[in-house]
Amino acid sequence: MSDRFSGLLLRRADDALVLGHRLSEWTGHAPSLEEELALANLALDLIGQARALYALAAEKGAGEDEDALAYLRGDREYTNLLLLELPNGDFAVTIARLFLYAAFMDNFWRAAAASRDRDLAAIAAKAEKEAAYHLRHAAEWLIRLGDGTEESHRRAQAALERLWPYTGEMFEPEDEVLVAADVCPEPAGLREAWNRTVDAVLAEATLARPAECWMQSGGRAGRHTEHLGHMLAVMQSVARAHPGAKW
Amino acid sequence: MSDRFNKARQVVSLRERAWAAAASVVDPEIPVLTIEDLGVLREVVEGEGGVEVRITPTYSGCPAMGVIAWEVEAALAREGIAPARVVTVLSPAWTTDWLSEAGREKLREYGIAPPGKAGRRALFGDEAVSCPRCGCGETVLLAEFGSTACKSLRQCQACREPFDAFKCH
Numbered sequence: 143m144s145d146r147f148s149g150l151l152l153r154r155a156d157d158a159l160v161l162g163h164r165l166s167e168w169t170g171h172a173p174s175l176e177e178e179l180a181l182a183n184l185a186l187d188l189i190g191q192a193r194a195l196y197a198l199a200a201e202k203g204a205g206e207d208e209d210a211l212a213y214l215r216g217d218r219e220y221t222n223l224l225l226l227e228l229p230n231g232d233f234a235v236t237i238a239r240l241f242l243y244a245a246f247m248d249n250f251w252r253a254a255a256a257s258r259d260r261d262l263a264a265i266a267a268k269a270e271k272e273a274a275y276h277l278r279h280a281a282e283w284l285i286r287l288g289d290g291t292e293e294s295h296r297r298a299q300a301a302l303e304r305l306w307p308y309t310g311e312m313f314e315p316e317d318e319v320l321v322a323a324d325v326c327p328e329p330a331g332l333r334e335a336w337n338r339t340v341d342a343v344l345a346e347a348t349l350a351r352p353a354e355c356w357m358q359s360g361g362r363a364g365r366h367t368e369h370l371g372h373m374l375a376v377m378q379s380v381a382r383a384h385p386g387a388k389w
Numbered sequence: 390m391s392d393r394f395n396k397a398r399q400v401v402s403l404r405e406r407a408w409a410a411a412a413s414v415v416d417p418e419i420p421v422l423t424i425e426d427l428g429v430l431r432e433v434v435e436g437e438g439g440v441e442v443r444i445t446p447t448y449s450g451c452p453a454m455g456v457i458a459w460e461v462e463a464a465l466a467r468e469g470i471a472p473a474r475v476v477t478v479l480s481p482a483w484t485t486d487w488l489s490e491a492g493r494e495k496l497r498e499y500g501i502a503p504p505g506k507a508g509r510r511a512l513f514g515d516e517a518v519s520c521p522r523c524g525c526g527e528t529v530l531l532a533e534f535g536s537t538a539c540k541s542l543r544q545c546q547a548c549r550e551p552f553d554a555f556k557c558h
Contacts, residue, residue, distance in 0.1 A: 169506050176532040176534070179534045179535070179536075180532070180533060183450075183534040183538055184532075184534075186450035186452070186538055187448065187450045187538065188450070188451055189450055190448065190449030190450025190451065190538075191449045191450070192445075193449075193450075194446070194449060194479070198479075205447065220542060254481075256432065260480040261480060263480065263482075264479035264480035264481060264482040265449075267480075267481075267482035267484075268446075268448070268449050268482050268483070269449060270512040270558075271484075271558050272448070272449060274512075275507060275533070275556075278512055278533070279533055279534075281513070282513070291538065322504075339512070345502075
């Protein structure tokens, strides 16, 4: 049970850290000062969620501490969604990805706030509010891009088409034992709510929902795209060059 | 007075001293608020291993938490309270409803609009926030993300003054 629970924590922590790191890559490159602050704050929320989840996982015996879990595991040990490790692309891809993920996590964390595990419930209760805030920010941008200029519309639509094959992985089954014990929600049960949010925002953004297609998979089993290894190499370089260093 | 009674009094006072020391620590990003005002200071217990001060994090990514824990340790050490340790507790999760009334008033005086009641909002619903300077209820959101993780940036429609608003969390 403890291994299963750690596995759940690591999946969700890896998701948050990988997307948090990707968003942090925008620091210094955002299209406006407000958006610069927004992207950095979004990253901070996600990295904060990751820290809480890693710390709890370490307490359950998954590793020495949160730093070891974040900085000393290789790409095959990461179990994040492939969607989140893809490069940022242009601003439309960054926003579309944040939107698709937050629309799922908003519901996931809300359900997980009722978890039988008190610590996970407490982390979820916080993360839920952050995910709702992220969802609003991303949705507002997506509407502005989709219903904006010809170019912003084209780029937003292209971003959705690019990311769509990676959305199926969010709904892959969670650990059945943990779901049965009411420790975490079953992702498939959150699909309808996700569809409603996505369809409503895309309609307002005058964007088309991409056609259903074959879905990419593998992140949860540690089989990643070529991009994760490169990202981790950058993210982990300082920690690996100076083992045990403290701020 | 029996020795037992004196000893019991002493035990209470050590805990009270530890609470007072910890409660004097301020938020490094909003120095008008103590961690007691914020609701970050949860409890102080005395056990076999000494005094344990329990604090709870606010926003998941709040970078002030590390500094707060360190400042509490320093405050306890200054009071000569040892052995003591600072422990982070997650449950129940902190919300802005933990902010004390005194804390809300201090925020307003400092020029930061205090948060409304925590709760779920519609995807695009805006919240009613009054200007902390002139009290006007008509204010608009300038940026959802402000100078720290806990604040957004708004502007008053009456006095035109931009101001920070504590996000509802």
